[in-house]
Amino acid sequence: MHHTTPLITTIVGGLVLAFLLGMLANRLRISPLVGYLLAGVLAGPFTPGFVADTNLAPELAELGVILLMFGVGLHFSLKDLMAVKSIAIPGAVAQIAVATLLGMGLSWAMGWSWMTGLVFGLCLSTASTVVLLRALEERQLIDSQRGQIAIGWLIVEDLVMVLTLVLLPAIAGMLEQGNASPTLLVWDLLLTIGKVAAFMVLMMVVGRRVVPWILAKSAATGSRELFTLSVLALALGIAFGAVEFFDVSFALGAFFAGMVLNESELSHRAAHDTLPLRDAFAVLFFVSVGMLFDPMILVEQPLAVLGALAIIVLGKSIAAWLLVSLLGHSRRTALTISVSLAQIGEFAFILAGLGISLGMLSDEGRNLVLAAAILSIMLNPILFTLLERYLDKTETMEEQTLEEAIEEEKQIPVDICNHAVIVGYGRVGSLLGQQLLEADVPLVVVENSRPRVEALREQGIKAVLGNAARIDTMDLARLDCARWLLLTIPNGYEAGEIVTAARAKRPDIEIIARAHYDDEVTYIMERGANRVVMGEREIANSMLNVLQEEIAQNPIVRECPI
Known part of the structure; x- marks a missing residue:
């Protein structure tokens, strides 16, 4: 039995067409946005074939x-x-x-x-x-x-x-009546403000x-x-x-x-x-x-x-x-x-x-x-x-670095070496950073969140505001003389881009990254990371270690008690 489902039809048709044409646009090396717009043209009432609900969209x-x-x-x-x-x-x-x-x-x-x-x-x-x-x-x-x-x-x-x-209807009303009332217009403006x-x-x-x-x-x-x-x-x-x-x-x-x-x-x-x-x-x-x-x-x-x-x-x-x-x-x-x-x-x-x-x-x-x-x-x-x-x-590289530094509140490179650079200071990054500070390991944080950077600086922690995939940002963090690069951001593919850029500048630096899925692990490792930590795998290993310690202390008795 046929059911009228304009909402489902519009969502499914729109997303499927957008996916297909978005993929095509990507293959042609143009923005996927062009594919999404063309999907709308194909789903619209002015072209033959499938027509989505123009009121719901x-x-x-x-x-x-x-x-x-x-x-x-x-x-x-x-x-x-x-x-x-x-x-x-x-x-x-x-x-x-x-x-x-x-x-x-x-x-x-x-x-x-x-x-x-x-x-x-x-x-x-x-x-x-x-x-x-x-x-x-x-x-x-x-x-x-x-x-x-x-x-x-x-x-x-x-x-x-x-x-x-708000003002257009008031203006239209005045034009229809033929009696322009500036007082009414000012009142509507003040009311809206x-x-x-x-x-x-x-x-x-x-x-x-x-x-x-x-x-x-x-x-x-x-x-x-x-x-x-x-x-x-x-x-x-x-x-x-x-x-x-x-x-x-x-x-x-x-x-x-x-x-x-x-x-x-x-x-x-x-x-x-x-x-x-x-x-x-x-x-x-x-x-x-x-x-x-x-x-x-x-x-x-x-x-x-x-x-x-x-x-x-x-x-x-x-x-x-x-x-x-x-x-x-x-x-x-x-x-x-x-x-x-x-x-x-x-x-x-x-x-x-x-x-x-x-x-x-x-x-x-x-x-x-x-x-x-x-x-x-x-x-x-x-x-x-x-x-x-x-x-x-x-622009020369010096001009780019200078302009970015000016735009990012005149940041200057940090004045330490043999330090750890942490990219991302969310839950994982903050826990790691706290442990490094307790171990007296010099630390620099790279973050793209201005409030976080300001909070870190108030705590006396050296922080750089910017995109870690950019060489000029990592220059401010002194990647050239850092000992470790620790990527705690949750996006594995973004981490891969940072690893690629960092490895090109520092072939010898130790890079440890975070990932959620096996394909992210492979992607990041292929781009030059020394080690990739996958959360689920580490949790399983930790639980296994706890079990092994428990078994060592209390061996398993295979006979079931009667």
């Missing part, structure tokens, strides 16, 4: 945005946000203004009204949360200064878009105490399922409450939920447990974007599509590059941020949908926004690759 994608922003908040403290406010606030506002004016100029050239041009320009002005964070994660820039600025910039853009979503401020204060004052307490209680039960459930319930519940009661976006609500948990040690466990769901729903986000795209727009209006794409890729990028450069940051930082923002995403779709419902944007305008979004998302990984090649060719 965006809602599933929104879950991915919530979980992703919650994960970012787990690694992003209020201190980090305040540290970049001097560049993120003026930069984001100015860049939105530039992109909006350029969009209005293009709409004027196409004969649209100024109000339609305003909505169209706003759609082109804001970057995609998912695309930006995925690009930063792939290059391990989330905890770098460049990453912090880009994320802070994104948060400011989200706040501006929240205000825009007040709601956002109330939500932020509530999260900083109440949430900072309640959220960690709830997670601590769930962790104390010893049930992994309950802990993971509590993380999801908090992330989704707070995001939904932010929208329902404060008119804040899902993404912003989830971000603050994660940020108030940042100071807890459980934040890393929460981020790890939600990672598979974040990845799966992020893929569905790209699939849902592809489903909205009508390829015929490329044939019918190629010049208009190119114009919109030029505003996103060139106009926004140049504006961001100029603003960051004028505020005194390095060329690498300015270029990284400008490339990060050279795309548009979820807020563009939301604004376009609202514009259609209010009669402030035509179907033609929405199609142009969707086409430009698809193309900019496809081009973004290519732009990042070109940027990396450009920096590699135009």
Whole structure:
């Protein structure tokens, strides 16, 4: 008997197509994101064959945005946000203004009204949360200064878009009545700002105490399922409450939920447990974007599509590059941020949908926004690759090391040798580090978490902030004269990359790594590790040693007592 299952069909169809085309894109040495977007086009209503539910897909994608922003908040403290406010606030506002004016100029050239041009320009002005964070994660820039600025910039853009979503209906209402009321508009603006401020204060004052307490209680039960459930319930519940009661976006609500948990040690466990769901729903986000795209727009209006794409890729990028450069940051930082923002995403779709419902944007305008979004998302990984090649060719190693040192709060190399370098200071790393300190072994920790590095430095432990796979980071840790390299990070394949880089620089160093699975052990050993410790195997060996000691003291009597 046939059952109508649109939810299951959409999830299965979207993920299967995304997997197949993602693998194909990877084989062709292009970003898997392109495969995910093409999977959405194939699953959409504008191409023959399988058609997924276009109403369900965006809602599933929104879950991915919530979980992703919650994960970012787990690694992003209020201190980090305040540290970049001097560049993120003026930069984001100015860049939105530039992109909006350029969009209005293009709409004027196409004969649209100024109000339609305003909505169209706003759609082109804001970057995609998912695309930006995925690009930063792939290059391990989330905890770098460049990453912090880009994320802070994104948060400011989200706040501006929240205000825009509230003000557009009020403006539309005034235009319909023909009686513009600036007082009403100012009142709506103040009310929205007040709601956002109330939500932020509530999260900083109440949430900072309640959220960690709830997670601590769930962790104390010893049930992994309950802990993971509590993380999801908090992330989704707070995001939904932010929208329902404060008119804040899902993404912003989830971000603050994660940020108030940042100071807890459980934040890393929460981020790890939600990672598979974040990845799966992020893929569905790209699939849902592809489903909205009508390829015929490329044939019918190629010049208009190119114009919109030029505003996103060139106009926004140049504006961001100029603003960051004028505020005194390095060329690498300015270029990284400008490339990060050279795309548009979820807020563009939301604004376009609202514009259609209010009669402030035509179907033609929405199609142009969707086409430009698809193309900019496809081009973004290519732009990042070109940027990396450009920096590699135009910067010397000394300039790269100098710029990274400046970006990472002017770090200087540690002043010890014959020491142990520990990469990662989570549960395993902290236990190992404590034992080394008790044994008077000189120690340097390499971490990509700024709060952890600051905490270690406060304890008098030498720590380097950065990506251990980068030679310049390991130079700061003095890998050239270290005695041991100890990798305690849980990702075996990431550990393999670090081993490869370290072995190329120090063929004689003793490298001990951690792994969870047999294939990770093989992978890391092939790249030059002296020994790989697999947790499950060591637990079994320890239990066997205990049993052997017990048997030696109390030999087994094979005869059963009657």
